Amino acid sequence: xxVLPSEAASFLVHLPLSITEAPERTIDWLLxxxxxxxxxxxNADQSDRQDGLPLQPLVPFVIEQLLFTHGLRRLAEVxxxxxxxxxxxxxxxHCRARLFARFLDAVTCTKKGERVSNVGVLTVxxxxxxxxxxxxxxxxxGAGQKACLDGEEAERVQQIExxxxxxxxxxxxxxxxxxxxxxxxxFLPQRKVGLHCKAIENMASVHVQYKNAKGIQVxxxxxxxxxxxxDRMTVRMNMRKAMLARSPPTSPKGSPKGGSPRGSVxxxxxxxxxxxxxxQSDPRNLRExxxxxxxxxxxxxxxxxxxxxxxxxxxxxxxxxxxxxxxDGVPSFDEFSGMILRACDGISQRKVLRMFRDASTxxxxxxxxxxxxxxxx
Numbered sequence: 041x042x043v044l045p046s047e048a049a050s051f052l053v054h055l056p057l058s059i060t061e062a063p064e065r066t067i068d069w070l071l072x073x074x075x076x077x078x079x080x081x082x083n084a085d086q087s088d089r090q091d092g093l094p095l096q097p098l099v100p101f102v103i104e105q106l107l108f109t110h111g112l113r114r115l116a117e118v119x120x121x122x123x124x125x126x127x128x129x130x131x132x133x134h135c136r137a138r139l140f141a142r143f144l145d146a147v148t149c150t151k152k153g154e155r156v157s158n159v160g161v162l163t164v165x166x167x168x169x170x171x172x173x174x175x176x177x178x179x180x181x182g183a184g185q186k187a188c189l190d191g192e193e194a195e196r197v198q199q200i201e202x203x204x205x206x207x208x209x210x211x212x213x214x215x216x217x218x219x220x221x222x223x224x225x226x227f228l229p230q231r232k233v234g235l236h237c238k239a240i241e242n243m244a245s246v247h248v249q250y251k252n253a254k255g256i257q258v259x260x261x262x263x264x265x266x267x268x269x270x271d272r273m274t275v276r277m278n279m280r281k282a283m284l285a286r287s288p289p290t291s292p293k294g295s296p297k298g299g300s301p302r303g304s305v306x307x308x309x310x311x312x313x314x315x316x317x318x319x320q321s322d323p324r325n326l327r328e329x330x331x332x333x334x335x336x337x338x339x340x341x342x343x344x345x346x347x348x349x350x351x352x353x354x355x356x357x358x359x360x361x362x363x364x365x366x367x368d369g370v371p372s373f374d375e376f377s378g379m380i381l382r383a384c385d386g387i388s389q390r391k392v393l394r395m396f397r398d399a400s401t402x403x404x405x406x407x408x409x410x411x412x413x414x415x416x417x
Contacts, residue, residue: 042128045145047099052117059118065126067133071207073123074140080105082166097159098143134207136335139342161345164223168341171219172211172334173202203247203331205261210331213244213275217282220337227348234283236344241279243336249327261331278330359383 044052065073077098085095096104102123106116127146130137141147142156143165156162203210217237224233246262363371363379371379376396380387 041148042131042141043146043148044124045099048103048120048124048144048146051103052121054114055117055121059121062122064129065122067126067130067137067207070123070126070130071134071136073126074136077102077105077140078166078169081162082170085163085166095159095163097145098162099145102144134335135339139335139339142342156342156346158349161342161349164345165338165342168219168223169334169338171223172216172337173200173209202334203261205247205259208261209334210245210247210261211334213240213278213330213332214282214285216240216332216334216337217279218285220341223341224344228344236340237283238279239340240332240337241275243332243340244275244279244330245333246274247329247331274328275330 081098081101084101088095103116103120106119107113110116110119124144124146127137127141127144131141131147132138138147143162145156200211200215217240220240221233221237224236228236247259248262249257249259252258359379359382360371363375363382365375373393373396376399377389377392380392380395
């Protein structure tokens with residue numbers, strides 16, 4: 041269920057009593073506001089990295105943004121209340137609202153690994169979200185051969201067609217698979233990369249555009265499950281094409297003038313034409329395209345990142361136990377240094393000393409606070 045974030049609760053102290061009588065914001069408003077917050081946070085993170093500042097968790101960032109936008113604390117409090125109240129009201133109606141609540145630490149987590157407490161997970165989420173919605177660098181230059189998660193603009197960027205239908209955001213299947221393959225390849229073995237990319241097939245739908253009997257252009261997104269065998273086969277065939285494509289196709293060198301240049305959007309799209317774009321024999325001018333829900337893809341990404349984080353935490357705990365040679369539970373500097381040097385060979389003693397100081401002075405127990413929990417943080 042929904043819980044009020046502690047930092048938000050300490051900020052909301054001057055709300056008028058009449059605020060509880062105000063109507064709840066609609067889900068359309070909430071989803072639009074979430075997108076605006078994510079966009080602003082992504083841009084702020086880029087600025088903070090350039091200035092050498094630590095990246096903020098989501099709650100203090102939202103409070104700062106509201107103070108900047110409205111100028112007065114009492115107005116910022118009202119708008120923060122509106123946002124949190126809308127999240128509470130629509131928490132179970134949309135996966136974008138659920139994931140936003142988890143980043144706010146506004147949901148009770150009963151299972152280990154559900155709580156999104158690491159700002160690094162939010163940072164990767166925002167970078168991948170930007171790639172899925174705005175495109176990614178073309179192959180052939182240095183930037184296109186990397187995972188491309190830092191948000192920096194490349195010289196040429198392949199644009200992704202974003203489709204919005206009934207409060208959901210969709211992108212073409214092959215684009216989602218291509219982006220997520222690059223992302224997962226940055227930290228997962230190849231076998232798991234394939235498994236997680238194949239899971240995107242379960243998130244696929246078919247975007248259909250046609251003219252109805254009255255000649256009106258109709259656009260709709262059909263879920264592939266439980267709709268028709270044809271839709272399921274369309275998804276499966278195009279998923280196979282996307283998985284077999286190691287990178288976006290390019291035109292051969294020396295293509296005639298006026299044709300698609302190497303790596304252009306046209307050549308990228310045409311090589312993955314998902315269905316008949318409207319033949320002359322079809323009076324409805326039917327056009328089909330396999331698409332995936334961006335929110336569900338990102339939800340899957342967060343699940344993978346949290347599982348990876350839990351694996352690293354368990355590995356660090358094991359390292360702590362093995363490095364604590366005297367078994368007193370409070371590693372000395374020599375023990376701590378041995379742990380770090382075994383994991384990161386070549387690190388300077390000065391840096392190890394600084395890490396030891398930060399870990400030893402964290403928490404109320406001073407030097408006695410270097411526990412497994414502090415070490416894994």
